Amino acid sequence: MSFADLKRKSQSNFEFLQKELEKSSTSNGADDRLWKPELDASGNGYAVIRFLPAPEGESVPWAKVYNHAFKGTGGWLIENCPTTNGDKCPVCAENTKLWNSGIESDKNVARDRKRKLSYYSNIYVVNDPKNPDNNGKVFLFKYGKKIHDKILAAMQPEFQDETPVNVFDFWEGANFKIKIRTIGGYWNYDASEFSSPAALSNDDDELEAIWKQQYSLEAFTNASEFKTYEELETRLNSVLGAAPAARQAQQEEDEEPTPVANTARDVDLPSFTNTEDDDDALSYFARLAEED
Numbered sequence: 001m002s003f004a005d006l007k008r009k010s011q012s013n014f015e016f017l018q019k020e021l022e023k024s025s026t027s028n029g030a031d032d033r034l035w036k037p038e039l040d041a042s043g044n045g046y047a048v049i050r051f052l053p054a055p056e057g058e059s060v061p062w063a064k065v066y067n068h069a070f071k072g073t074g075g076w077l078i079e080n081c082p083t084t085n086g087d088k089c090p091v092c093a094e095n096t097k098l099w100n101s102g103i104e105s106d107k108n109v110a111r112d113r114k115r116k117l118s119y120y121s122n123i124y125v126v127n128d129p130k131n132p133d134n135n136g137k138v139f140l141f142k143y144g145k146k147i148h149d150k151i152l153a154a155m156q157p158e159f160q161d162e163t164p165v166n167v168f169d170f171w172e173g174a175n176f177k178i179k180i181r182t183i184g185g186y187w188n189y190d191a192s193e194f195s196s197p198a199a200l201s202n203d204d205d206e207l208e209a210i211w212k213q214q215y216s217l218e219a220f221t222n223a224s225e226f227k228t229y230e231e232l233e234t235r236l237n238s239v240l241g242a243a244p245a246a247r248q249a250q251q252e253e254d255e256e257p258t259p260v261a262n263t264a265r266d267v268d269l270p271s272f273t274n275t276e277d278d279d280d281a282l283s284y285f286a287r288l289a290e291e292d
């Protein structure tokens with residue numbers, strides 16, 4: 001960031017910090033900036049949202065973050081993965097070792113500990129039937145590869161008869177209809193789709209007011225959100241205990257599940273029930289092996 005940018009963004013930076021402070025002072029640790037769809041009694045979910053442009057001073061309308069969330073004998077490890085920013089990660093390095101052992105039980109441990117991909121975007125809630133109070137408000141939305149692929153498909157259609165749509169655009173973009181089915185205990189977003197392109201509002205003052213409420217996305221990949229390699233390695237060793245990896249796998253299988261621990265990020269865990277990015281486990285480890 002240039003000095004001119006720093007000066008220009010001084011107010012928005014301050015407002016962002018104030019929001020962060022508010023967030024960290026909430027008692028239950030839940031992040032009320034985040035919007036989540038809710039299911040009805042039949043296990044389906046429906047809502048209409050609008051993806052919003054990059055916030056002021058930023059250029060990309062999403063943040064892409066990898067994290068690890070798994071339990072060892074020493075408790076839960078829930079940490080952002082440094083590969084998010086192209087840095088080396090001790091958890092991923094350990095996974096590569098396990099995967100390359102060729103032993104099926106080690107590969108299962110690697111699968112359990114693999115990095116998971118999340119995206120964050122600012123959204124405007126058009127219609128949230130389960131929580132109408134959310135309608136007309138700006139939130140952050142955390143989503144996986146499946147929805148990100150739907151965004152890319154709208155922006156870069158595969159066939160010539162389809163017109164590319166910048167779904168993040170206030171004027172030329174499109175609402176997104178989230179349709180969730182529960183399949184095998186997991187949330188499935190396959191039926192979700194974009195509506196025909198239309199302006200979110202014909203009133204630019206209203207759009208500007210929405211834009212000004214957006215949250216920083218670059219904050220998600222800021223260095224302050226990541227432990228150093230050494231810190232993460234220490235944390236990993238503490239979670240895994242002194243047991244070597246192979247024995248660890250046996251212990252994990254024998255153990256009863258324990259309740260989720262108490263950090264703010266842990267609150268998200270029970271809803272971590274999408275399978276969106278599970279398919280790429282093999283390709284991910286194959287690629288890691290190639291990189292070595």
Ligand SMILES: [Zn+2]
Pocket residue numbers: 068081082083089090091092093115
């Ligand atoms: Zn990692």
